[in-house]
Amino acid sequence: MAEKYQTREERRKKLANQQKGKKKKGKVSIKRVFLFLVALGIIGLLAGAATFAFMVKDAPKLDEKLLKDPISSELYDVNGEVFTEIGSVKRDYVNYEDIPKQVEEAILATEDVRFYKHNGIDLIRLGGAVVANFTRGFGSEGASTLTQQVVKNSFLSPEKTLSRKAQEAWLAFQLERKYTKQQIFEMYVNKVTMDTGGHGIATAAKVFYGKELDELNLAETALLAGLPQSPYNYNPFRNPDKAEKRRNIVLSLMHQHGFISKDEMEEAKAVDVTSTLVPEEERQKNGDIPYDAFVGHVIKEIEKKYPDLDPFSDGLKIYTTIEPDAQQYVEDILNGNEIIAYPDDKFKAGITLLDTTTGQIRALGGGRNQTVDFGFNYATDAKRQPGSTIKPIIDYGPAIEYLKWGTYYTLEDKPYTYSTGDKINNWDNKHKGIMTIREALADSRNIPALQTLQAVGLDKAKEFAISLGIPLKEIHESYSIGGFGGADKGVSSLEMAGAYSAFGNNGFYTDPYSVIKIVLRDGTELDMKPESKVVMQDSTAFMVTDMLKDVVTSGTGTRANVSGLPLAGKTGTTNYSADDKERYDIPKGAVPDAWFVGYTTNYTAAVWTGYDDKNKNFLVGDDQKIAQKLFKNIMEHVSKDKETADFKVPNTVEKVNIEKGTMPAKLASEFTPKDLVRTEYAVKGHAPTEVSEKYKKLEAPVGLKANYDALSNEIVLTWDYTAENAEGIQFEVYAARDNAAEELLTVVPEKTIRMKAEKGGNYTFKVIAVREELKSDPATTTIQVPDPFFMDDGQEDGDGDGIPDIPGFDGEDGEEGSEGGDQSGGDGTGDGNNAGWPGWNNGNNNGNGNGGNRP
Template sequence: MAEKYQTREERRKQLSNQQKGKKQSKNIFKRILLILVGLGVAGMLVGVAAFAFMVKDAPKLDEKLLKDPISSQLYDLDKKPITEIGSEKRDYVNYEDIPKNVEEAILATEDVRFYKHHGIDFKRLGGAVIANITRGFGAEGASTITQQVVKNSFLTPEKTLSRKAQEAWLAFQLERKYSKEQIFEMYVNKVWLDSGGHGIATGAKVYFGKELDELTLPETALLAGMPQSPANYNPFKHPDRAEKRRNIVLSLMHQHGFITKDEMEKAKAVDVTSTLVPEEHRQNGDIPYDAFIGHVVKEIKEKYPDIDPFSDGLKIYTTLDTSAQEYVEKILNSDEIVKYPDEKLQAGITLLDTTTGQIRALGGGRNQTGDFGFNYATDAKRQPGSTIKPILDYGPAIEHLKWGTYYTLEDKPYTYSTGDKINNWDNKHMGVMSIRTALALSRNIPALQAFQAVGGEKAKQFAINLGIPLKEIHESYSIGGFGGKDKGVSSLEMAGAYSAFGNNGYYTKPYSVIEIVLRDGTKLDMKPETKVVMQDYTAFMITDMLKDVVRSGTGKKANVPGLHLAGKTGTTNYSDEDKKKFNIPRGAVPDAWFVGYTTNYTAAIWTGYDKKYENFLVGDDQKIAQKLFKNIMENVSEGKEKSDFKVPNSVEKVKIEKGTTKLASEFTPENLIVTEYAVKGHAPTEVSEKYHKLPAPIGLHANFEADKNEIVLTWDYDNENSEGIEFEVYASKDNGAEELLTVIPDKTIRLKAENGGTYSFKVIAVRDDLRSDPATTTLRVTAPSDVIEDEDDGQNEGVPDQDNEQDQDEDNIPGNNNGNQGGNGNGNSNGNGQPGQGGNTGGGNQGGNNGNRP
């Protein structure tokens, strides 16, 4: 019984404990629930408070701002107003006049649930929130058409929580105040379409020459797709990109049931360019300096995609030099300064400040029509030809291999690593030469050798650091033969790269905008970072070598007297196959460049034709780029300090024997000694042994034969060194100008004498480029048949000057003549020191060359 009792008692206690545990669990759950509810309420209150705080400064809805974009003001380098952009082009269209297919294209692209939400699409927002959490804030947008209208009308473009909150709040208010149709009308008339101005109706006229209701399906889809990135999808400038974007819109229209699959496919098959207004019929522009201002807009959109310079009411401070820009436009659009072969030839010009990288002027092309058309300075990508050699060949070799400007390469028959032959422009070879000469004369084979020596990857990286965006690297690039993924370079890119050479190795990406001021006063700094991209010795030595290009090389027509100028020419070639296929004349080229700089300015000029297989540069037309450079640089440099490039401490001068990498010796002929530059600590130490000084002639002797009125000049020479020796004979009379009489292998010469006077003679031994010290003597003839005085100056090696101890008065001619002069009769002419007897004239019957006068 006791066991049963204990068991029941235990069971009762256990049951009691279980009931207490359940109550405690319920209490804990209630507490947690209450805490969570409290936190939720608190969070909501905090969220509401935060939202209220963020929207408290939101602007009020303004109907005028909703319908009219706010133009932006542009200022030049001196902060003087240039022009306004944004209010010039806009054809307004009412909602009831918007064609159904236009509305459907926009809805499919921008906001297919537009008529179902109240300003904010929470379903779309959920997906965007997840994307922003997983990929970072701003990774994906969820803006509705309503929000875009609000953003473009009232708000700054930065992606912040505060701005997003204000955007949502104003979108909600906008939906309460206006109908969906009114909001859609606002959007259609506000969107920016680059060259097409503001609004879909304006874009229809500009791009297709049509009214809005005349647009075809592919034309409608193209316009609907442009607002996301107007500059990139401009069909005038980028038809390929525009077509891809149009096809995406067509796919979205089919996906959302607005068009059939067949309609989609037919529309995609239409070539974009076939639908556009022909170039010759495009609207004339009315914006000044549009090549420059168009790049300003592009630069802003690249850095701040959400900013619209045409509707955001900005103050844009640019780098423009209006005087330089006007001159560039004048030289491009008239024959007043440079003569052009025809109206079709095009040119792209970039003018930079060498030190800052600021764009001072852009020449977007010749005879351009319409605002913000194709810009040949920034948009054209052409092969650079030999202008690439400092960037891919000699610059990297100096940077990484520390070559001096004297370093030699051999211009000889040569091949690429593939075995394919490489030629120079003249199909000739010039032998061993310094890299200075090779660059000045634009030899291709030494350039390839330099590229191979430093290696393709290092060359590629060097170019990328200079703003040349190479995707690949091949040996053909070394002479400007780009291909594959690299179609070419722009004038803007080449100017930026060369400016680094002129700026001691510092590179700043060329830029046109210094600062933007938003409507709320926020300032956005647009200046890019300046980077060190090469050693100062590389920059200086490339610069010094490029000076020779304009002084004595291929770029002489670009030289400006009085300017310290460096630069490089470049032309490209047609393949043999293309020459035959298109019947291209001999010597014609598709592109001609000149890129150069001073300490103040850098300019890159490209010239060529759009249809390079129909038109080509021939003869002097290939020099137009140099002529443009010369005139522009001369114009902008007027009144500016014309300082030279400074030699950095990392560089030293060296005297090199021409054609070698060795130091000149004391015997190297002067005309074979060149002053070059070396990286300090890497100058050559080996002295050339090629040359040594030749022995001088000995026993130089002059006699006058009165009966023949001739002077006989004789000398001797060391027979051990006489092979191949010739003698330069110089003479002068009465301290007059010295004259080279002849170069002979003999050791005697006869010369006709004139009446009286003192004759000075000099004889130098020469062989190839070797020379000796001179042997000299003088001879005085007082009258046609009187006394002759022959004096050795003591420089005849091996023959002592044995004058009498007592000097003779110049007027006392008869008497004791010195031993170097043979006297009449018994006088010796071999320098034995015996005085001649009697003697008004020196004796001797040596043969010589008659008829030469001193």
């Protein structure tokens, strides 16, 4: 029920009082919220302070020695033994007052432009660094101050945690309180790692340019100022292109912060990075670091996974995969001429040796006669076209994996073109007709390789190659024979070794690696082992391996074979284009690159050989075989006194007997000639089912006849053979007399024979056509050889002597008769000029010989 008022004025006052009460309540609520937030903020600050205090309570104390001297790291071999230390040598110290202004400005512009304005922590720089990384690209500007970097490099582990960052900030603040800005800057300049340039910018100036700090020009100063962000990658000896990009970023920052003019910046950017470096022939190898090709890769591997770690100053324990004996042998064979006769000192080689099953790098041959530590590594950094070594990776491996081809699969090596219509040739410019992929791979035929890639498809082939660590950006049909192009300049021996090791490891691929684990100064262990992954069926791995075994036993790679060692591998050479041959006057038969990649169940090795400038120097004659010789000697050395098992046939594979020359491949029949039967492997369930009918059961001889030649006392056998395929046919002739056992008389290719007859009897003859193990049904015939004294009386006796006539002997003129018997018989009535039957007629000149009785 609505409330009643006496007047309108009374109602108005009532409503006004109600609104006033509401406003009062609202003010009270806002005030309470504000007070609550203030209280919450205070609690948060207290909690944050407490958390910060907790994080920094275990922070190390400032140690002046550690601030100035880096801590070396120990490297351990695969047996757990220390084989070298890095980081404790090669440093020229420079005092602050001797640091040129240009060097200081370059460092400040790059690392900490507000260095002289903050107290160790620069919140403005932190915000600016975030913006710069978005606007000018990652790496344009760092977030840490110089003070923080000195602290981090001196006392702390590189892990990125809130606790470590809190300790870094706390120690930076303390450092700023204890030392002047100039002292801190001096610490940074002398402590920073410069890769090959050692520690400190003054040392790097001498190593890279052969100059003192005050002799550097602007371009050189900018390069050195940019090096510490990634010393290995920006090393101008190793990576001049990356070094130039980093140098130009530093120059842009110097211009941005007003240290140099735009003209000065542009002039310095135009300087070729390599133009002022110490010439290679004048670089002095300091010899402090053994196995520097391997150690350099270790540093690169650590930097890639843990970029905040500095092996030169963090005091790490680095457990590597190196096998010292193998590494030493690789270096000895590359740097001497005792084992391999190299054509000249410009000849280059890169070698990678892996453990087949684990992917661990056992040795790296970074080059021949290297002049500086951590120079260009031809095993890991050189990218060259792989030639035919790519065929198992892009052609035949994918065909077995995706199309289930067996090693018997047949292709025709014939005149052929790419899909573009361009002609493709084999290395010998010949064609060998129908052949299996085993034969095509062993003899390195190009045309079957292209046919295989076309059957697989470019996308599948690329997918397979990438899974094996070959970093293809694109793929074309020319890749089937190793003719890389476009964005793919080539591959390294490290990548090829990694790919081939998967074939030797039952289809498991592991990224090749050189570091097993890292132990930090506080005992924290960082696992560096990559995970293995299945990239192909074990049937694919085995069948590719079995085909590659033929390469070294009977194919193009026989010079790489090691007697008694189960070994698989592939040769590879690249070619010059027709234009290059003409332009650079390349001699006939010369090639720019020669490879050999192979493996046992224990080791995998990839060897590249060639020259830096392939258009001025080229491989000719036996120089093209040096890669095989290097492989053979290295594999023989590392396998000595070590058991090497053969590759096992997996249960996913079955043997099949194929008839050579059938296309598509067919099973050999029981009548296929032995020399045309090939034992091959098939993926179980995918073997051919059709049996060849080309060679059926041999047809039997026809028209077999036996005639007796009384004059010579011989039986003459004749027959014919009308089968279509009579090539290689011979005939086995058997005989049996009366009831005696059958005997083999002879084996002849002719279709007639003559044999001496005995004294009468019934002869049975059998003739069989044969070709190796195949035989026809027999053709048979019989003949009765005359026996005068066992003939029936009813037989003709033309001369009346009581003995059946023998054609050509009785009743005809003949010569003097031969000796007769001693008992009487019938007299002949002939002229007496025919010879008497031996031992039977005592003939004479007038034919009146007295017949003798039988003996």
